[in-house]
Amino acid sequence: MLKKVLVMVAVLAVFALVAAQCSQPTVEQVKVEEPTATQAQQVQEEPTAAQVAETQEVKESPQVVEVQEPSESRLETVRKRGKLICGGNANLAGFGVLADDGSFSGFDIDYCRAIAVAIFGVADDSTLEIRPLSASDRPIALQTNEIDVLVRNTTYTLSRDTEWSANFGPTTFYDGQGMMVRKDSGITSLEDMEGASVCVQTGTTTELNLADQMALRGINYTPKVFPDAPSTLAAFQAGNCDGFTTDKSGLISQQQELENPADYQILGVTMSKEPLGPAYAHGDDQWADIVDWTVYCTISAEEFGVNSGNVDEIAGSAEDPNIRRMLGVEGDLGTGLGLDNDFCANIIREVGNYEEIYNRNLGPDTPFNVPRGLNSLWTDGGLLYSPPFR
Numbered sequence: 001m002l003k004k005v006l007v008m009v010a011v012l013a014v015f016a017l018v019a020a021q022c023s024q025p026t027v028e029q030v031k032v033e034e035p036t037a038t039q040a041q042q043v044q045e046e047p048t049a050a051q052v053a054e055t056q057e058v059k060e061s062p063q064v065v066e067v068q069e070p071s072e073s074r075l076e077t078v079r080k081r082g083k084l085i086c087g088g089n090a091n092l093a094g095f096g097v098l099a100d101d102g103s104f105s106g107f108d109i110d111y112c113r114a115i116a117v118a119i120f121g122v123a124d125d126s127t128l129e130i131r132p133l134s135a136s137d138r139p140i141a142l143q144t145n146e147i148d149v150l151v152r153n154t155t156y157t158l159s160r161d162t163e164w165s166a167n168f169g170p171t172t173f174y175d176g177q178g179m180m181v182r183k184d185s186g187i188t189s190l191e192d193m194e195g196a197s198v199c200v201q202t203g204t205t206t207e208l209n210l211a212d213q214m215a216l217r218g219i220n221y222t223p224k225v226f227p228d229a230p231s232t233l234a235a236f237q238a239g240n241c242d243g244f245t246t247d248k249s250g251l252i253s254q255q256q257e258l259e260n261p262a263d264y265q266i267l268g269v270t271m272s273k274e275p276l277g278p279a280y281a282h283g284d285d286q287w288a289d290i291v292d293w294t295v296y297c298t299i300s301a302e303e304f305g306v307n308s309g310n311v312d313e314i315a316g317s318a319e320d321p322n323i324r325r326m327l328g329v330e331g332d333l334g335t336g337l338g339l340d341n342d343f344c345a346n347i348i349r350e351v352g353n354y355e356e357i358y359n360r361n362l363g364p365d366t367p368f369n370v371p372r373g374l375n376s377l378w379t380d381g382g383l384l385y386s387p388p389f390r
Helices: 002-023 037-044 074-081 107-120 135-143 158-163 205-217 229-237 248-255 285-304 311-317 321-326 333-337 343-350 354-362
Strands: 084-088 096-098 128-132 166-168 173-175 177-182 197-201 222-226 243-247 264-266 274-276 279-281
Touching: 074 107, 074 285, 084 107, 084 135, 096 107, 096 128, 107 128, 107 285, 107 343, 107 354, 135 279, 158 166, 173 248, 177 205, 177 248, 197 205, 197 229, 205 222, 205 243, 222 229, 229 243, 229 248, 243 248, 248 264, 279 285, 285 321, 285 333, 285 343, 285 354, 311 343, 333 343
Parallel strands: 084 128, 197 222, 197 243
Antiparallel strands: 166 279, 173 274, 177 243, 177 264
């Protein structure tokens, strides 16, 4: 009997040992090969600033930071500071450029000036600071309230509206993306650019549109991406790329900066819609109204034939109630914005109407001579339209 008990105990012990072994996790050993010295060096080497990113997986990474909410209204902040801070461009002739004497000029700069005039009655060094920004600086400058308003050839898109925590004002310039090539390249269309390389600025809708349009057409190409407009143009002129793409307005402007502008041509294709205009941070409706109606003032003034040369005369003689309200001769529309009633008259007197702003920077008497096209008044077949001053 004792012998049987011992046998049973031995059997149970064996079963217990087997069960314990089965309950242990299975570990698969994988042999990891050590990289060679050459491979390790390749992994550790960082690209230099002069190296260019070349990839067709182009994405505009949202730059989102915590929005710094002002403790008071934007208008109060600007008035206490005594100066408007406007984010602009320093490198795009015709729109925003910094001269050797430290002064800024251009189409967008004039709209910075117009907003300053609406608030202070005058735009000079005491009431306006232009803060030059790169394309990638724009969202952070808005979100951190580094600037009061952004007027820097910026395209209105859904993602920028949301990810930048920005609102966009009225479109001041309707544009579209184009492509510039050398005349002797034999390229006359995008389809001719199979296997070509294209210079493009990073952090822009231009970069994304290029990828979209080439993919839609099944064109293989190599994007060469640069941090700003001057380096992008310089690389193209040096022959590092077969094509150079940006908004058509920018191409027209930058073609004049090339050593021999006549050696280049802008293709007829338009790759995108690029509505450009002012942008400002979410959260202050009064400030949005001020920026918006500053733009509408310039458009409405052109429609009514009011310009910097005749504004005072018309203000004293106009019988049309629409003009009288616009110029603050009657009514209190300016008060509703927190401004003087004659804010629009001041803008026209100091900066001009839309036609004057356009012609001064981009019109027939400039090196660019950009046709008005879509940027004509609605009465002339364009898209410019102001709501009524009522």
